[in-house]
Amino acid sequence: MRRSPVLRNALIGVVCFWTVQFLHAQSNIVTLNVDAREAHKGVLHVEEILRVQPGHLTLLYPQWIPGEHGPTGPVADLVNLKISAGEQSVPWRRDPKNMYAFHCNVPVGVNEIRVTFDFLLPSTSEGFTSGASSTAHLLLLSWNQVILYPQHLKPDDITVAARLHVPEGWRLGTALEIASAASSEFTFKPVTLTMLVDSPVLTGKFFKQIDLGVEAGAPHTIELAGDAEYAIQMPDHLVLAYKRLVRETLALFGARHYNHYRFLYTVSDNTAHFGLEHHQSSDNRVAERVFVDANLGLLHAGLLPHEFVHSWNGKYRRPAGLATGDFSTPMNGEMLWVYEGLTQYLGNILTARSGLRTLEQFRDHLALRAAELDYRPGRQWRPLQDVADAAQILYGARRDWASLRRGVDFYDEGTLIWLEADVIIRQQTQGKKSLDDFCRLFHGGENSGPTVKPYTFDDLVAAMRAIAPYDWANFFSERLSSTRPRAPLGGIERAGWRLVYRDSMNSMMKALEDRDKQLDHRFSLGLLLSENGEIVDVVPLSPADRAGLAPNMKVIAVNGRKFSKHVLQDAVRWARTNPAPLELLVQNVDYFTSYSVDYHEGERYPYLERDPSKTDLLSLIITPRTTTAQSKESRR
Numbered sequence: 001m002r003r004s005p006v007l008r009n010a011l012i013g014v015v016c017f018w019t020v021q022f023l024h025a026q027s028n029i030v031t032l033n034v035d036a037r038e039a040h041k042g043v044l045h046v047e048e049i050l051r052v053q054p055g056h057l058t059l060l061y062p063q064w065i066p067g068e069h070g071p072t073g074p075v076a077d078l079v080n081l082k083i084s085a086g087e088q089s090v091p092w093r094r095d096p097k098n099m100y101a102f103h104c105n106v107p108v109g110v111n112e113i114r115v116t117f118d119f120l121l122p123s124t125s126e127g128f129t130s131g132a133s134s135t136a137h138l139l140l141l142s143w144n145q146v147i148l149y150p151q152h153l154k155p156d157d158i159t160v161a162a163r164l165h166v167p168e169g170w171r172l173g174t175a176l177e178i179a180s181a182a183s184s185e186f187t188f189k190p191v192t193l194t195m196l197v198d199s200p201v202l203t204g205k206f207f208k209q210i211d212l213g214v215e216a217g218a219p220h221t222i223e224l225a226g227d228a229e230y231a232i233q234m235p236d237h238l239v240l241a242y243k244r245l246v247r248e249t250l251a252l253f254g255a256r257h258y259n260h261y262r263f264l265y266t267v268s269d270n271t272a273h274f275g276l277e278h279h280q281s282s283d284n285r286v287a288e289r290v291f292v293d294a295n296l297g298l299l300h301a302g303l304l305p306h307e308f309v310h311s312w313n314g315k316y317r318r319p320a321g322l323a324t325g326d327f328s329t330p331m332n333g334e335m336l337w338v339y340e341g342l343t344q345y346l347g348n349i350l351t352a353r354s355g356l357r358t359l360e361q362f363r364d365h366l367a368l369r370a371a372e373l374d375y376r377p378g379r380q381w382r383p384l385q386d387v388a389d390a391a392q393i394l395y396g397a398r399r400d401w402a403s404l405r406r407g408v409d410f411y412d413e414g415t416l417i418w419l420e421a422d423v424i425i426r427q428q429t430q431g432k433k434s435l436d437d438f439c440r441l442f443h444g445g446e447n448s449g450p451t452v453k454p455y456t457f458d459d460l461v462a463a464m465r466a467i468a469p470y471d472w473a474n475f476f477s478e479r480l481s482s483t484r485p486r487a488p489l490g491g492i493e494r495a496g497w498r499l500v501y502r503d504s505m506n507s508m509m510k511a512l513e514d515r516d517k518q519l520d521h522r523f524s525l526g527l528l529l530s531e532n533g534e535i536v537d538v539v540p541l542s543p544a545d546r547a548g549l550a551p552n553m554k555v556i557a558v559n560g561r562k563f564s565k566h567v568l569q570d571a572v573r574w575a576r577t578n579p580a581p582l583e584l585l586v587q588n589v590d591y592f593t594s595y596s597v598d599y600h601e602g603e604r605y606p607y608l609e610r611d612p613s614k615t616d617l618l619s620l621i622i623t624p625r626t627t628t629a630q631s632k633e634s635r636r
Helices: 005-027 193-197 236-253 294-300 303-309 341-353 359-374 384-389 412-428 435-443 457-467 472-481 490-494 507-516 543-547 565-575 617-621 626-635
Strands: 029-035 043-051 055-060 078-085 092-094 101-106 112-120 138-141 159-165 171-174 178-182 185-188 201-204 206-215 218-226 261-267 274-277 281-286 317-319 453-455 497-502 518-521 527-530 535-538 554-558 582-588 591-597 605-610
Touching (some): 138 218, 138 261, 159 193, 171 206, 171 218, 171 261, 201 218, 201 261, 218 236, 236 435, 236 626, 281 303, 294 507, 303 341, 341 412, 359 412, 359 497, 359 507, 359 605, 384 472, 412 435, 412 457, 412 472, 412 490, 457 472, 490 497, 507 518, 554 565, 565 582
Parallel strands (some): 029 159, 218 261, 317 453
Antiparallel strands (some): 029 043, 043 112, 055 101, 078 112, 171 201, 206 218, 497 605, 527 535, 554 582
16 A cells, blocks of 8 residues: 555654654663772762764763852862773863863764763862862762763753762762662662752761651651761750751741752761752751850751751742753852842741750841841942852852952841841731741742742742732842942841840850851951951951051050950950050061051940830741641641
8 A cells, every 4th residue: 555755754754753762762871880989088980881872972071060159060170081982992182161071072883982080089178069078987979070971961861870889888878769789889760960960978987867757748867977976976956956947847838849858967077068958958067076066056057957948949949040951051140149048048047946046046146147247348339139140259259358348148138138028028917927928839839859940030029929019129129239338137127126236245156256266356346367366357447447457467466465365355345445546566478567456445246136116026037837837737
């Protein structure tokens, strides 16, 4: 039976379409083997098997890492790169303009290549995942550091079958599902490259898993690794607080967007200290004595709440400019005041609601951050919007002249802005609604697995209007573009409190001074110094600045006496009742000069003080919600 040309061409088209689809499906599979048995030496060995087609091939190393807001992929630590097809070596060349791209030509008849390289684990504490991630007894593996992938494929379209070989006896925690485990070799169920990079692995000799329970149908755990057995012994009261954290966070958002959640918790003095968010886990790294040193515990109390909030705000709901869909397209950080600022605000609230900080400690933390922003002369030239736009360069900025340059202030200034927004909603609705309602509307919905739902500024404003009618577009735009000298303290003041200064340090400042070995006189003299007298920063227009002092100088003596913490404190107190200026002998590289600092107001440290003329909304904001949420649920 003869077929018409039209039907014949249609059949040919269908066959060609499915042939292409089959070849594409086969070419997007990557087998990845990582040998971490020499992690104690700072070396990971990597082998990849990639399905390919003959011809030109470009392999990319991840450059823009989600959550790090910059081109932080540590490609300089990739060494010993070799590409082969069977027994044949395949020459490669790095792109002269894009340092993260490697070009090669796949020989005719070859459909599979082998890529091997080593990754040199960093030892410095600077950076996020590109900082120190391993010790003799543990490793935090970030998959973006150990993979090359074809440029012509999107990370969502690449399937990776990963295997990890760890030192004998080490255990591990990860959001990845384990397909099989044999001795010290773990094989994970295949996932997309996007999800692989989003699922780091914490492994170590001293390892402990803490069950936080099943909430909203999903299990939650803390996976601890440290350099000693004592370091991973989390006190019972903290375990209870983290269980409350899970309940409080789910009550805030009303739904979860993960199948399970793992808090990966590294406690070591030999790794970088930071937090990095992921859909179903978070990478949290703190000092070794965090569970036995009260000051360290206080300072790090907000870390896990912040990173947990990011599962909703940052991973699920993500600004369109940060949802690039790959690891090579530059990200646009213009809405980091939402991504990080709202997360900082909610994380601080949840830290108090779950009992990780007392109400007084919550207020002390807020007072310190508000005062720091209020002593930022740099805000008179650099609006918060530019801080967000320039995030990728500000994350690595030096500490000196921070008050003039400004750092990544969208975290803490975002907190002040979102606090004010929360208070406005409560006032506009006579207490019937709050920012909690916005979170349930914008970040909640139905329980689901990991997914990304991008948004724009207009989407955000529309959701805020749905909660409380107000000119939110102007509210946010005005605060983002402002170059006013004062910090946006409206939220604190409208919430029934005011920023004041006293002559004794609050709890947060005491903890910071102890941990960082520093002296904080920014709110009096205008100086931030190290314990040995080195000037870390000088606040422009402060008494120290007017006297001629600058960062990187070193105070040798105060009023003729050898410098020490107590000598400087006593001199500041003495000057309060003495008209003579403080005389500081200062070393500036090879020269010594005496500077007269005319200051007589004594020590000044920030606190929040109750304003009895206004309703105390701040205390209401940090009141736990789980009891209320559970009672509402039981009535349904």
